[in-house]
Amino acid sequence: MRSLVFLLPKERRRHRQAYVDFLDAAKYYPDVFQRMINKIQALIDDTSPSMENVLSQGHF
Numbered sequence: 001m002r003s004l005v006f007l008l009p010k011e012r013r014r015h016r017q018a019y020v021d022f023l024d025a026a027k028y029y030p031d032v033f034q035r036m037i038n039k040i041q042a043l044i045d046d047t048s049p050s051m052e053n054v055l056s057q058g059h060f
Contacts, residue, residue: 012019
C-alpha cells in the first residue's frame, strides 16, 4: 500500500528518499528477468501459431 505514494512524479519528488529506499529494496533477479525475456522471445518466434494455441492462450 505504501508504494501507492509513488504513482505520480510529484509524489516521488516529494517523498524522494522514501522512493529511493523503496527502489533499493526491490531487488533485481537476473534469472526472473531472463525467464520473462525467454517467454517473450518464444512468442515472437512463433510467427504462425496454431488456432488451438491462440484460443487457449487468449490471443484474440
